[in-house]
Amino acid sequence: MSQSYNRGRIEDFGRWREFSAGMWAWIFHKFTGWVLIGYLFTHIAVLSTALTAANADPSTIAAHNDVYTQTIRALESLLVVRILEVGLLAVAVFHILNGIRLLLVDLGIGLEAQDRSFYASLVLTGVIAVASVPTFLAGVTF
Amino acid sequence: MAERYSSFEKGGRRWLLQRVTAAFLIVVLAFHFFLLHFVNHANEVTFQMSAGRMQQWIYYSLMVLFLITATFHGVNGVYNALVNMGLTGARKRAMKAALSVASLLLIVQGLRTANAWAGIDLLPII
Amino acid sequence: MYEYDVIVVGAGGAGLRAAIAAQEAGAEVAIVTKLHPVRSHTGAAEGGINAALREGDDWTDHAYDTMKGSDYLGDAPAVEALCKESPEEVIQLEHWGMAFSRDEDGRVSQRPFGGLSFPRTTYAGAETGHHLLHTLYEQVVKRGIEVFDEWHVLDVAVTDDDEPEERSCHGVVAYELATGDVEAFTARDGVILATGGLGQVYDHTTNAVANTGDGVAMAYRAGVPIEDMEMIQFHPTTLPSTGVLISEGVRGEGGILYNANSERLMFEHGYANNDGELASRDVVSRAELTEINEGRGIEDEYVHLDMRHLGEERILDRLENILHLAEDFEGVDGLEEPMPVKPGQHYAMGGIETNEFGETCVEGLYAIGECACASVHGANRLGGNALPELTVFGKRAGRHAAGEEMGEPKITTGKTGDYEKGTVDSPVELGEPGSGAVADGGSAAETADEVVERTLERQRDRIERLLEKDDGVQHASIRADVQKSMTRNVNVFREAGALKEALRDIREARERYSDVYVEDPSRTYNTDLIHTIETRNLLDVAETITVGALARDEFRGAHWRKEAQERRDDVWLKHTMLSWNDGSPELWYKPVVLEGEEKTYEPKVRSY
Amino acid sequence: MSTQQPETQEDDESEGELETTSPAQQQRLEKKRQRAAAREQREAEAAERAAADENTVHLKVFRYDPEVEGKQEPRFDDFYVPFHKGMTVLDALMYARDNYDSSLTFRHSCRQAICGSDALFINGSQRLGCQTQVSDLDDPVRVEPLPHQEVVKDLVVDMEHFYDQMEAVEPYFQTDDLPDDELEEQHQTRENREKVKMSTRCIWCGACMSSCNIAAGDNQYLGPAALNKAYRFAMDEREGADMKQRRLEIIEQEHGVWRCQTQFSCTEVCPKDIPLTEHIQALKREAVKSNLKFW
Ligand SMILES: Cc1cc2nc3c(=O)[nH]c(=O)nc-3n(C[C@H](O)[C@H](O)[C@H](O)COP(=O)(O)OP(=O)(O)OC[C@H]3O[C@@H](n4cnc5c(N)ncnc54)[C@H](O)[C@@H]3O)c2cc1C
Ligand code: HEM
Ligand code: SF4
């Protein structure tokens, strides 16, 4: 941003409409990567309730009344969490598929089809996310 | 030879590791999702079942490796992204340190959790 | 003020090669160029570089072909130098990594070319010039030679002794585009002009917008004689809207020329009953123009070059590049429709008079490449002979300027040998309007510094004047008018009436130019100013071409005259020379040197 | 998102320039301004007429000049240019300059996609003006200088940084074993020439660099064109193994190949169809391969 005058939207992401496939793939991959690492931290945090649970009475554990089980159940009963999970799946699936695409690109395979493979990743992600909805939303108590 | 080796430090090694971990993660992450959302429903997860799985050493090692690779992959990815955005000098070094500490904490905490399930308590600091 | 041993003006193939040679000979060198080196028009050359490299070929055959091609207006010592040294220059380029096309055995490929008795044209795809230019620039980068790019040279600093042969050159004055600064560059040992072509004299040319004949005009005004300017090569197949070249390869593969009535013009109108489309460049150009002039052109402008019958497979295999050119620059799909083509200005055989070391008659001033005339091309250049000229004479001039001993030149320069006065029947006064040839009158004993300083002051004044003038004529309309007139009157067909018409138009343009002003007041990247300055050069150059064409009433090589449609060796085996003479041009002639080291080249009928 | 390091000096300089402007110069500028206004009027009228006419091209051109009042703030000017078949964006710009406003500034020379002068930002993507047919574009045609480079004036950008990057990769042939005989060429297989062929086509236009987001963020990133140049030599068998090792070291540096995130925009905009991403990826693999030998 060192322009001695304002070049308007030429210099920034305001031109998103003109981005090409490879650029979108890059942006989405970044975004999904960040979401995933963010999730990894939260995920471990939630799982950490197991530490307390481990010290609980065996009977409590057997009765599924330990903190860990309770926490998971409480979370899983919330619709938002379920929906977020579908989102997470979509994010993960896209990151994986595009990750595979990038790995292939690194190996020099299919570079001519890089835009098509990106669109394919997007479509597949959509399909998988939709298909997973029944599984993910199963047993939700409203 | 030595200087050639060292030139690899400049980014080539991390670049390669990012790809290798990615390849590994494809498999493990798929397995993980499959196991915990499709085979066993997430809402049916209990401490007992988790503990049961963790007590198998193969599963335990796989999950530990999963944790380490995912952390490396994710944190290294974030670091690369920051560097690519033009982070340099002191701020870059600070970021590197912060990210290293964060990953260390994440891994330690993850290990403790895994140990809690597996009933191991040699490593942990508690 | 900058100071170097050798200053090279221009960074095309010729300039870059000269700079490398001068530096290798120990000189401190700087290149001053109005374009960044890789933007030079050498990059546009497609076909190749002639060099007798292989068993079965010999440089003497190359020399013979070249003399014959020149229609015996080439000077043998220069032609022999070109042909003898071209092989080592090509190998030198190869050693510098140039990406030549290769044979199965890994050696550089050669292909046949028009007018050559042996397939001796080395090439790198259809982009030989691009590779040559970039390879040379890479070597300049490697050597750390100083390049002042986007510095437009305004003038050469030459003493003002009475006789040009007594003058000496001490540097140049240039304008930096980015800042508007005018600065002097002092050259301790020599200034080498390598400013390239002058195609912008015409409105339809294969040359770049930057090819405005600056070097020729600057040297001319500094007193250096200008040689054989009427010898302009026209290429028969260029795209009408841009002048982009469609390679001879299309006709070579079997492409056919049609007129508006879908007649195969070369045969049906009897221009070349044997060779048809493959007749030589000038014949085909004249045929096309005749069709157009007689109303059988398409849109009164062009004819069609059809290659559809060759089949998609063959076209894609051998002429793919042509498809891109037609598509990108003309919006025509060569697989689906015929391509429009018409003749376009292509190359200037004439230029600044030099000897075989690139020296002009002004001491310390050299010229090489397309802006120079040694002369190796005479009345007609063979395809593939310009690129070797760049490297061979670039190297020679670079070394000579750096002080290397190279022996006595066989070609004389300036009005020293036996020259002949000439006259031309011009309908108007030539040269600078209102000049009346008042020379400054030799304030003789100037020091080198004074000369440079004086030139600098003059050019600063000139820039100030142009920028400060508030009203008048803008250069664009002057330029456009002259270009149109040149294309109409001094084209492939030349006849006295039209040539005089052109001289009148040029005169009128000169008068309008004396009232020229620059609209853009900015000192930052003022291209309006630069183009205005270039237009002045175009005027001087256009006039020399036309005067030469009017004087030479014979048909030799590229120069055709309606009044005398045959070669007249008895009167015209001589070079047309023009001296600026401080504003009132003077025509004279000097003999052609047919005597080479190898042999004497006796004029023969030029038939293929 | 600029590629340039802050250049605070610049402002000072241009102020100095203004201060030294003489009164005569001021008057002159004033006069020119008045005439410019009159001209604009004429232009506006011509534009109106032209806009009504089907057969014109509407250009919206970025204008900026640090020195000229009214142009110090970047703006877009409209030009209506008569259309003809085969007209390129460069033709249209030249027409506008020669007939409407001679101060319209842009680089151009060859008119045939070989000199690399006129890479511009046309309707949102980097292209050569001379290689872009007006008829292929949506109207109006928006023409801007290359993004991520400092604008000098109108459509002219400062290429210095691009040249520096190109020259940073030792862009010249180097080999230790030339044939003994001076008149003997080095041999190169056809396959090897084929391998480097595309990479040798670069015309230094800078379009790729301008399109790359990584280059925009990291000023020191060598960028696709320079890496392609490195590829051209690293893959040329005539240079020999030692030199290849050296070349790999250059491209492996901190701001070398690893920076590339395979965005492909460079490949997409390259007017010479050079598969830049492919070349960069090939270099990455070469680098990894040669380093694995020592692991
Ligand atoms: C389309 C085309 C195809 C061709 N194909 C072939 C071929 O196949 N084989 C062949 O042998 N020949 C060919 N030629 C001819 C050959 O390419 C040219 O004659 C040759 O490249 C000219 O080189 P040069 O170095 O003299 O000039 P250029 O390459 O034109 O360079 C001129 C240099 O001078 C500089 N300059 C000019 N004026 C000034 C100034 N006032 N101040 C500072 N610098 C200035 C410019 O910046 C530039 O760097 C072709 C020509 C064209 C146009
Ligand atoms: C499952 C298989 C995965 C694959 C195939 C994969 C692939 C990749 C690849 C190839 C990159 C490098 C992109 C580049 O540098 O150009 C990358 C970046 C990244 N990955 Fe993954 N990844 C996977 C899983 C994960 C997981 C589980 C996480 C979170 C912990 C993650 C977080 C990231 C992050 C944060 C980045 C950096 C994104 C950026 O450039 O900003 N990835 N991934
Ligand atoms: S690689 Fe392509 S886009 Fe980049 S500078 Fe070279 S020609 Fe231009």
Ligand code: F3S
């Ligand atoms: S756009 Fe940039 S990120 Fe790589 S693929 Fe091209 S250099």
Ligand code: FES
């Ligand atoms: S003008 Fe030369 S590349 Fe467009």
